Amino acid sequence: MKTSIIGFPRVGELRELKFATEKYFRKEITADELETTGKELRKKHWQLLVDQGIDFIPSGDFSFFDTTLDTAVLLNLVPKKYKELELSPLETYFALARGYQGEAGDVTALAMKKWFNTNYHYMVPEIDDETELQLVGSTLVDTFKEAKTLGIKTRPTILGPFTLLKLATYQGQKGAEDFYQAAISAYSQLFTELSKEECEWLQIDEPALVLDLTQEESKQFKTLYQALLAEKGDLNILVQTYFGDVRDVYQELVDLPFDGIGLDFVEGRKTLELVEKYGFPKDKLLFAGIINGKNIWANDYQKSLALIEKLQSAGEIVLNTSCSLLHVPFTLKNETSLGVDVTNHFAFAVEKLAEINNVKKINEDKYLHQALLEKNISLFKQERYIKNEQLAEKIERLTEDDFVRRPVLVERAAIQKDKLNLPILPTTTIGSFPQTKEVKQNRAKFKKGEITEAEYTAFNQEKIAECVAFQEEIGLDVLVHGEFERNDMVEYFGESLDGYLFTEKAWVQSYGTRCVKPPIIWGDVSRSNPMTVSYSKYAQSLTDKPMKGMLTGPVTILNWSFPREDISLKESTLQLALAIQEEVLDLEANGIEIIQIDEAALREKLPLRQSDWHSEYLDWAIPAFRLVHSKVQPTTQIHTHMCYSEFADIIRDIDNMDADVISFEASRSNLTILDALKAIDFQTQVGPGVYDIHSPRVPLVEEIEKTIHNILKKLPVEKVWVNPDCGLKTRGVTETHASLRNLVLAAKQVRGGI
Incomplete structure (x- = not known):
């Protein structure tokens, strides 16, 4: 059994990317210095995945702001008003993300929305009737080559055309379908460029497949990928889904000539049912999202092993995360204030890599790795906390009247007026x-015990008085x-x-x-x-x-x-x-x-x-x-x-x-x-x-x-x-x-x- 992850946290173990990017915004470092920080982080993260024995290592999951924005820029989805600023590529990128106000002009940022059911926010691509969707950048190929020079073989990852065009907003008469042919051409060109570099696998993320899809949308997806996959050549294509199940397109997915299909067995309520009911093709790899990529609780090995056993009939399985590890913290290593009796119950991104390996090892030889399994079983038998019986009774006694405010809204409005x-x-x-440097320092000093509570409170009251005075002014x-x-x-x-x-x-x-x-x-x-x-x-x-x-x-x-x-x-x-x-x-x-x-x-x-x-x-x-x-x-x-x-x-x-x-x-x-x-x-x-x-x-x-x-x-x-x-x-x-x-x-x- 091979192992995989969908993506990895990119800000760094100690938020190195955040601080470098903010320095760039303040003009304290150059674009080259920011790029160097990015390069160092990518190298560190790739090597970490190698050291943890992950077989399918992603590249292209790194971003200076947002990967959806990265894909949009790569495919020339940059509205005219941003291009007219005539800024450098990196400055244009950040103008899209943050807006721009300066000598070159004045533009607002692209819209920003929540990424499916997470607290992550993505930049919404904006397309008008004049947009020419085409491959104009080389960042995905460049990062693959960057890893290759380090002796690390990666699997590039990119947001798929179906999801990209479904999430975009359209400023004109054209809609998603009108850009399918251009998308096929652009992604096909990307296939060619990656193949030239001897890339073996490309991960195409299509999380929109877990949404409610109409029959027409399912048909559009199938038509889009029939044409696209005809151009893949020797490149292996993994279509990766997450945040749910693909009940509306499962049969279309397994019928299409993908080389691998990534399914979510954590949030996908019907995923196992779909595989058991309709089967899974023997000529494809099932990237089984079994390790929870969104929560920090330790994996129950017994449950994971039982699920893997049910999937054995599906053929060759790749043990995978349910989604990108972007949604969990980097590592437990830095949590010195929490005791082992607590941290044993958690797994952050780095620890989830170990969980993937442990589940793989136990699955391959339960006898040899019995101690690993027994330790995990013991963890889940422990009583973690004392139940608050009084609170439970209070919730039990709630009636419908406890959820109703009186009088009604219209009457309240008149009273409040x-x-x-x-x-x-x-x-x-x-x-x-604004949380100024001084405000943050005051809080940090108090937490470290360097100032008294009275001093801490006095400072905050001073800031409150300034804030109130400004608002009144x-x-x-x-x-x-x-x-x-x-x-x-x-x-x-x-x-x-x-x-x-x-x-x-x-x-x-x-x-x-x-x-x-x-x-x-x-x-x-x-x-x-x-x-x-x-x-x-x-x-x-x-x-x-x-x-x-x-x-x-x-x-x-x-x-x-x-x-x-x-x-x-x-x-x-x-x-x-x-x-x-x-x-x-x-x-x-x-x-x-x-x-x-x-x-x-x-x-x-x-x-x-x-x-x-x-x-x-x-x-x-x-x-x-x-x-x-x-x-x-x-x-x-x-x-x-x-x-x-x-x-x-x-x-x-x-x-x-x-x-x-x-x-x-x-x-x-x-x-x-x-x-x-x-x-x-x-x-x-x-x-x-x-x-x-x-x-x-x-x-x-x-x-x-x-x-x-x-x-x-x-x-x-x-x-x-x-x-x-x-x-x-x-x-x-x-x-x-x-x-x-x-x-x-x-x-x-x-x-x-x-």
């Missing part, structure tokens, strides 16, 4: 303000305290809740240079003490304007944590909901009249197949949010925020969250959500983001005014709020202040014309 006395088009921010209507005490919108709450574990360096890439350190849900989750009350109460004491209390909702905390695998996601979410509910009621009791409960990741765990949306997710996720705020007074205004996902198809469910105000990311998606809101007569007040905070460019007043006017063409003015599209913690102070000044000025000028 009188109470808060806000102007039309009220302005606010999503919550966080520019005229924002609803203020925030800036969240200077928070390292992350989920990790902060995890640190304050019972049942969580925390890592030191377990970073995971979210997008570009943005990395997060998801906490781990170890046991039952509950709240022992207030988490945010003191800072919110202090901030409110500094101003007569409303101060928002800032919380993260239970669904997002769950989705941005590494969840347990021994209980259901529903049960974990209800535990979190009860904990956040206690915090909401404490904030209200301490005079906070507006409370924002962010559910940025609501869509993230939405099943990829629409038929499963309600039964497997929405039927408990939406009520869990309602449980959080169901007991507050009518005068308390509840906000929530959602970002970087497509919401149109679940917009009724979002309205059913029964918040008073919802802010959405909208700037990178051209306000397309407004049509969905209008179509269902959305009842909740709305704050569509009026500028993109993931770009360093400062929006002009005229731009924001235009955006607000476009919003008012589709939504009644009494329902509209004006805000950025996300939190501001990743931005610099200067650009943030300039952008918010322009936002307030634009809102006031639009108000003056109404």
Whole structure:
């Protein structure tokens, strides 16, 4: 049995790529120096895979920002406005990713969306009728050659044409099918270039195959690949799927002349059933995704071995990860604060390589490797934590009434209008303000014990006072305290809740240079003490304007944590909901009249197949949010925020969250959500983001005014709020202040014309 992985974390063991890229953005290093860092990381990672005995080693999974963007650039999917900047290739690449504002011109970034059901974000390719899809780059071939010069044979990997064209947005009359022939030509040329370099295998990722596909789409996929595979020559093609099963195209897949097919046996609920029911061709390799690439819990060898035994009839198997290891941290080696009794239960990317080898060895000779198996069996027999019986009883006693807020939304809106006395088009921010070097140093010193809690708190209060004063100066209507005490919108709450574990360096890439350190849900989750009350109460004491209390909702905390695998996601979410509910009621009791409960990741765990949306997710996720705020007074205004996902198809469910105000990311998606809101007569007040905070460019007043006017063409003015599209913690102070000044000025000028 051979071994494989789909992809590997690219930011580096200690986020070396992140820091180098950010230095490049600040012009502290050159493009050549950045390229050198990339080259060093690739070499290190390839050698690691060699040392761990992985047979199929990927290349092309490395990226300076996003691999979907890499594929788009490789295939000339670069809109005209970016080409007209006449920048270097690397500068153009980052202009697509981050926007550009300088001597060469002024452009916004491409849209950014969540990558299927993960917290990773990809750049959405943009195609118009003039686009000429063709192979224009050589990066994939170059990285293959780079590894080859090191004596390492790799399997290049690229996003497939079906998924690429399905995920793209189209600015014209043409659609995906209109570019199939050009895609066939471009990928065929790539086949030829790789074959010239004696490449044996090419991995083509087609994760879109796990989505609900129509008969027409299945037919399109088959037609596309019939033509494409006719051009592969001696090159072996692996079509790789992940995040689910391929029930809509399984028979088409096995009938096509692929040399290998990668299937997900972790999230693919029907994958085993498909293989057993329809069989698997003996002339193809089955790349069996058995090692979970998305969660950090140790693999149960007995379960993996039992699955492999069921697959033996399928012929030759390659033991594979279920998806790229991009979605888990690099290694447990750096987690010095967690005891062995804890870390034995985990496997990060490097440790998953060892798991792959262990499962392979045990499968090949169970007698010789009995000790490995026995050690793993013993691990899964251990009792990890003490069950919270009181919490279990509390969940058991919940009734339908606990999930309903009274009075109804319309009545609450009138009460809150009188109470808060806000102007039309009220302005606010999503919550966080820039996390400066000094803010991070203060937090680090406190964690290391270098300063007292009193000194730590005094510094944060000073920053809060500065933040409140700035917001009052520019005229924002609803203020925030800036969240200077928070390292992350989920990790902060995890640190304050019972049942969580925390890592030191377990970073995971979210997008570009943005990395997060998801906490781990170890046991039952509950709240022992207030988490945010003191800072919110202090901030409110500094101003007569409303101060928002800032919380993260239970669904997002769950989705941005590494969840347990021994209980259901529903049960974990209800535990979190009860904990956040206690915090909401404490904030209200301490005079906070507006409370924002962010559910940025609501869509993230939405099943990829629409038929499963309600039964497997929405039927408990939406009520869990309602449980959080169901007991507050009518005068308390509840906000929530959602970002970087497509919401149109679940917009009724979002309205059913029964918040008073919802802010959405909208700037990178051209306000397309407004049509969905209008179509269902959305009842909740709305704050569509009026500028993109993931770009360093400062929006002009005229731009924001235009955006607000476009919003008012589709939504009644009494329902509209004006805000950025996300939190501001990743931005610099200067650009943030300039952008918010322009936002307030634009809102006031639009108000003056109404």
